[in-house]
Structure formats: structure tokens, C-alpha cells
Amino acid sequence: MREYGTKVVAGVTPGKAGETVDGVPVYDSCFEAVDATGANASIVFVPAPYAKDAAIEAIEAGVELLVIITERIPFHDCLDIMPYARSRGCRVIGPNCPGVISPGKAKAGIMPNHIFKPGDVGVISRSGTLTYEIVNAITEAGFGQSTCIGIGGDPVIGTSMPEALELLAKDRQTKRIVVVGEIGGTTEEETAKRARRIRKRVYAYIAGRTAPPGRRMGHAGAIISRGLGTAETKIKAFEAAGVPVAGYPVEIATLLGSD
Amino acid sequence: MKFYEYKAHEIFRKYGIRVPRGVLATRPEEIVDPPFPCVVKAQVLVGGRGKAGGIKFARTLEEARENARSILGMSIGPYTVRQVYLQEMLDIDQELYLSITIDRSARAPLLMASVQGGVDIESVPENRIFRMHIPPLVGVQPYLLRALAKALALPEEIATQVSDIAGKAYALFRGEDAELVEINPLAVLKDGRVMAGDAKLIIDDNAEYRHPEYADLPQDRTPLEEDPEKVNQAFEILLKANPSVILLNIFGGITKADTVALGVKEALEEMHVNVPVVARIKGVNEGRAREILAGIGHPADTVEEAAEIAVKASTGGA
Incomplete structure (x- = not known):
């Protein structure tokens, strides 16, 4: 650091x-x-x-x-x-996150320095390793990052994905935002709704497209999620909000390049 | 951490939530004085035991032992039944639903309840399910119970008992580090008592260290969760699945890639792994990691490259 x-x-x-x-x-x-x-x-x-x-x-x-x-x-x-x-x-x-970094300025976290480059792409991610994978691809494609927030994958976190999106939407250095989600919970669906209302271009990747359904959390789990929470529903939600969704992690860089 | 039904009942009882009387047995001969009439229930950590024949009724000791004999040793899903729970049959007038779970979106516990409980709870329309978040710093306050009582619109003597159970369920949720406390049905008996007809409890695995009393209970874990640290054991588990190729993908933050690579190398040599291993390890000192792995496996730079090599190797191309 x-x-x-x-x-x-x-x-x-x-x-x-x-x-x-x-x-x-x-x-x-x-x-x-x-x-x-x-x-x-x-x-x-x-x-x-x-x-x-x-x-x-x-x-x-x-x-x-x-x-x-x-x-x-x-x-x-x-x-x-x-x-x-x-x-x-x-x-x-966080918790259970790699922290937060503004490349070229400061870092409070444990991510590997060398894959980051100052730029205008904001990154929000639930997963540590996937963040590195995608950031690496963004950097290799010639873009850089404004701020990357690893929000963590736990059930109760300090800054949620929709909140992080709002923060980056307000950040002047950030011009475009990449959201890295996972299956489970409905935070991506809520983020997609939020993405409709912000002016900056948002891109998404959802991990776990081929994962088998997770363990059941009683009837309560089913009642809360109302059929949402799968890779499919998340991808649909983002697409409906006009957010391009990458098929695999490094494709995010291709999407950034094609706009 | 999931619990067998009998154990969950025991914990509910500890928090003052009324549950049916019952006795546990591992052999038919152990059954001497169950409550009659009773339900003989297989103790397994999966659903669907009714359909599998793991739940039977009994009115006499003969019947109880006979049914226990047929259920013990039975396979339900991946489990073999080792225990049966003989539980008093309830004279139920109405089946309600009550649960407390963590709502990830709100980052708060959520109390849900319905007067339409029972097996079809998941198809009950949303507006027939009461839901209210419980502020974790202050817990269940009277306003919440008033709202619950109003929404369920039950007779006062029933509503009082339901409120009491809701409060105790929250104490259990917090006290036991639960992810889920679910009572379905929350049974209103013909005699007017309200009791947990069934009790489901899941405890946060991360909080196990605070509950040494549950350490000896059998768990439904996959081998990978048992010990994620040890590379050796990971390979051992992988090899059991008889793979045609092993793909290793690590993108470390502060993890030292060369240390991981050394661990992998040692494991491979020690365990005589004779399937191709494709390794893509990034992180601190990734160059060194590549050198270490070059002699023994197929190193790759990107995940795509690793996947391509792995597919080729598994089909005999590499």
C-alpha cells in the first residue's frame, strides 16, 4: 500500500x-x-x-x-x-474483499499493484480473483481504471453494489463503470435497475453461468428471491437496462473497446 | 451447518419455543415409551423423506418398532438413515408459517409470517405473507409484534402466542448465529396451543467456533470445504473423481505465486499424479512460478489459453 x-x-x-x-x-x-x-x-x-x-x-x-x-x-x-x-x-x-484502489493515487487493500493503470473505468466487484482477472484484461486492452471497489461477497456488507454504483456515478474521474457480479442474492438485479438511471455507460459480467443451483435456504430463501438470483435473471436484468453483459471475464475489455 | 430435526427441536426447546414431544432411536429395541399416536421420522439432512418412505405413522409399540426397522438403514438421497425420531402426532386446527432469515439486499434480518402455512407456502401470493425487517442493533420491539398481529388477524389468544414465539425465534436467530430459523407449519392445535410443528435451523458455518457444542454433529459438507488450504488434499480429492486433466487457475492478490507453484510441484511429485496438469498461476513472482511449473505441467498465461490446453490434453492432444 x-x-x-x-x-x-x-x-x-x-x-x-x-x-x-x-x-x-x-x-x-x-x-x-x-x-x-x-x-x-x-x-x-x-x-x-x-x-x-x-x-x-x-x-x-x-x-x-x-x-x-x-x-x-x-x-x-x-x-x-x-x-x-x-x-x-x-x-x-467489505468484509471478505480485496479492498479499494484508485490507481496512481492510493490503495487500501491487498490487490496486486502491477495490473492496475490510471484511467477512467470504474470497477465494482463481489469477487477478488475475478476483479484481478477483469482489471488485468482492461489494462492489457489499453484502458485504465479510476477506482476499483471490491465490495466483498458476504451476506452482510458495508457498501452494496447499488451503493457503489451511485458512488462511481458521482465520481468525476469515472466515465464508464464495470460491474462484476455473481449468482445468488438479488443485488445485481437491483444494481441493474439503478444502472438505468445513471448517465454513465455500465458493463457487466456475471460469474457462475454454468454453476448448479446453490443449496436451498428453506422456504424463506425461495420466498425472498422470488425466482431471481440466477445468472439468467441477472443477465436479463442488465440487458433490459441497456447494460452489455460479457460472456466471459476478459470480454469486458472487448466491450469497452467497441464503444 | 444444518441440523437434524430432533436436534433443531432440542435447540428450539432451549429458547422456550414449544415443539412436539419426541424420542430418538437408533435401533428398534431402544423404543420403549414413545408418545402415541406418533410419527416415525427418518433423520436425514435432505428434504423429500416423506416421498422416499422415511415418514410413517404408528399407534402401538409394535407398529412403532416395525416402522423404525423399515426406515433405519434406508437410503435417502446420499444419506443412509441411522436415526429415527418418534414424534407425537399433533391435532392441528390451522397451519401458519413463521421464519427469520437474513435478507442480503436489506442487510438485515427479515421476519416473515403467513396464516397460510404448510407445504404450499412457496405458492402463497406475496401480499399474503407478512414481512418486516428487524433492526439488528435493537432487535424485536413491540411495534413489530403489533404489526405482525394486525397482519395475521388471528384471535387474540392465538396472536399472543405467535408474537411470543416470534420474539423467541429472534433470540434463537441471534443467539445461535442462525442463517435461517423456519417454523412450518407453526401449528395452531385444536386445544388452542400454538407450537412449532416443524423446526428448521441453519447456522452460519463461519460462526462454528462460537458453538463448540455442535462440533461433533455430523455435517453435510463436501470434502472440498473440509480443508481448503492444503494443496495435497485438494489434489487427492480431485484425483478421486478420475479426471482426464486437471486445470489449476489462481490469480492471487498478495498470494505469492511461486510459493503456490512450489506447493503444487511437491504435491504432484508426492502423489504421483499421472494426468496432465495445466496451471495458470498469477500473482507476486509469477515469472518464478512459471519456471517452477515448466518442468512438470503445462503452464499457461491466460485462462483462455489454460482452458484450450486442458481441452486438448483431455482429448489426448497434448
Whole structure:
């Protein structure tokens, strides 16, 4: 992240105050770290059982942006973290995500630097590896990215796909937006609806076209999804909204090139 | 984590939700004093056990043991029945529906209920299903139960019990890290009591560490989920499927591609894998990874290239 220009000013590990890692001072708590450095964003790597504690501590210490990389956090913990963050005016990205990057400017995440290039394509993705795949293809095709947001694939996330779309729609550097979805849930269908209302061109790819139907979540799952949530319904929703859908990941670059 | 019916009932009971009386048996001789009349039910983690003959009625001890004997050892889907649950038969007047699950779109728990419960719940029109999100920071508040009671329009003595169960179901949902708490039917008995006729419970796998009490229960997991880290085991599992070619595709973020490649190399050598392996590994030090794999498999740069090589290899072309 520092290599990328992000000002990493502090680390927090309880009991390790006074140490330094690569020249970055370590503090016992987020409060002390924010007090000493004025940090306004925090990135959480701590293991799942301690992630909720770390997240709430960072929110209480006053950070405005919280990126949670940790995977396998019980979603009941996220049910507490997300509305609490919102009530304190803190934007959360993740969990279970690669983070967020504005190529050439800053990165709060774990994505590989070398595949990114500054440009005007915004990318929103539920999946880590697929993001890399598609970003790589975009860069190789000669385009670049404004901001890439890995929103994470968990049931309860801080910034949803439609919200991320709104954010990029408002961003001046972003001219076109690529949405990378997956089967399950109805967030892509909702994003497609939102895509109709924004002026920028949106492109989509949906992973899992050939996947067998997922496990049943009782009758409740069926009642909530109302037949939506499959690759087919998502692709249809995007196409109905005038969003071109790529057949395979790198085809996104071809679609960008043909417009 | 899914639960056998009897176990789910046990947990519902713990939260004060009334469920039918029942006893568990693994052998017919163990059955001595079941509630009569009773339903003998196969304990499996899949649906469709009624159709498979895994649910039978009994009025006498003879019948109960006889039915248990025929159900135990039966195959239902991928499972062999090892346990039967003998459950009191309910004198049901009306079947309601109640569930709490996570609504991903709203990122909040969703309470759903209907006076038209039972097996056809999925075809009940949307406007006949009450749904309201539960704000997770404060939980079920009285307004929610008032709205529920109004929507279901049940007689007061029934509505009070349904509200009580809804509150307890939410306590269970939160307390047990559940993804789904579903009561279908929520049975209104002829004697006026309301009880969970059936109890479905799914717990978030990520929260297993908070529930060591369930660690010994049999799980319906695929082998891949058991231990995703170990390359060796992954290959072992793959090889069991008798593949004609193995395609490995990794696009790592901070993952060191060369470390992965070394792991793959070791696994391949150790396990004497004799099918072609096509590997496309990107990430930190991907050049080194390519070198490491060059001697043993077919390295590829892109996923498309890897897929083409794999198809060729599987049809004997490479």
C-alpha cells in the first residue's frame, strides 16, 4: 500500500505499542493511533473472531473509511458493525474483499499493484480473483481504471453494489463503470435497475453461468428471491437496462473497446 | 451447518419455543415409551423423506418398532438413515408459517409470517405473507409484534402466542448465529396451543467456533470445504473423481505465486499424479512460478489459453 502512495501512518496491535514495522509506529489501540497521527481510514486484517472488536474500535476512534479484508467473519457480527458504522458516519467496504484502489493515487487493500493503470473505468466487484482477472484484461486492452471497489461477497456488507454504483456515478474521474457480479442474492438485479438511471455507460459480467443451483435456504430463501438470483435473471436484468453483459471475464475489455 | 430435526427441536426447546414431544432411536429395541399416536421420522439432512418412505405413522409399540426397522438403514438421497425420531402426532386446527432469515439486499434480518402455512407456502401470493425487517442493533420491539398481529388477524389468544414465539425465534436467530430459523407449519392445535410443528435451523458455518457444542454433529459438507488450504488434499480429492486433466487457475492478490507453484510441484511429485496438469498461476513472482511449473505441467498465461490446453490434453492432444 505504501509502495502505491497510501500514507500508512500507524499499525495497531494491543500490547505492541512502541514497536515499529518497516518504520511505521505501532500503537495499542485505534484511539491512540488516531490521536497521534490523525489517521482517517483503517484497514482491518485481524482474524475473524476479533474483527468485530477491531471494527467497532476503529469506528469509535473516528475513522471515516473502514476497509475490512478479513474473511469468514460471522455475518451476525456484521449485522452489528454495518448499521453502527452508518450511525457514526463511517463508510465500510467489505468484509471478505480485496479492498479499494484508485490507481496512481492510493490503495487500501491487498490487490496486486502491477495490473492496475490510471484511467477512467470504474470497477465494482463481489469477487477478488475475478476483479484481478477483469482489471488485468482492461489494462492489457489499453484502458485504465479510476477506482476499483471490491465490495466483498458476504451476506452482510458495508457498501452494496447499488451503493457503489451511485458512488462511481458521482465520481468525476469515472466515465464508464464495470460491474462484476455473481449468482445468488438479488443485488445485481437491483444494481441493474439503478444502472438505468445513471448517465454513465455500465458493463457487466456475471460469474457462475454454468454453476448448479446453490443449496436451498428453506422456504424463506425461495420466498425472498422470488425466482431471481440466477445468472439468467441477472443477465436479463442488465440487458433490459441497456447494460452489455460479457460472456466471459476478459470480454469486458472487448466491450469497452467497441464503444 | 444444518441440523437434524430432533436436534433443531432440542435447540428450539432451549429458547422456550414449544415443539412436539419426541424420542430418538437408533435401533428398534431402544423404543420403549414413545408418545402415541406418533410419527416415525427418518433423520436425514435432505428434504423429500416423506416421498422416499422415511415418514410413517404408528399407534402401538409394535407398529412403532416395525416402522423404525423399515426406515433405519434406508437410503435417502446420499444419506443412509441411522436415526429415527418418534414424534407425537399433533391435532392441528390451522397451519401458519413463521421464519427469520437474513435478507442480503436489506442487510438485515427479515421476519416473515403467513396464516397460510404448510407445504404450499412457496405458492402463497406475496401480499399474503407478512414481512418486516428487524433492526439488528435493537432487535424485536413491540411495534413489530403489533404489526405482525394486525397482519395475521388471528384471535387474540392465538396472536399472543405467535408474537411470543416470534420474539423467541429472534433470540434463537441471534443467539445461535442462525442463517435461517423456519417454523412450518407453526401449528395452531385444536386445544388452542400454538407450537412449532416443524423446526428448521441453519447456522452460519463461519460462526462454528462460537458453538463448540455442535462440533461433533455430523455435517453435510463436501470434502472440498473440509480443508481448503492444503494443496495435497485438494489434489487427492480431485484425483478421486478420475479426471482426464486437471486445470489449476489462481490469480492471487498478495498470494505469492511461486510459493503456490512450489506447493503444487511437491504435491504432484508426492502423489504421483499421472494426468496432465495445466496451471495458470498469477500473482507476486509469477515469472518464478512459471519456471517452477515448466518442468512438470503445462503452464499457461491466460485462462483462455489454460482452458484450450486442458481441452486438448483431455482429448489426448497434448
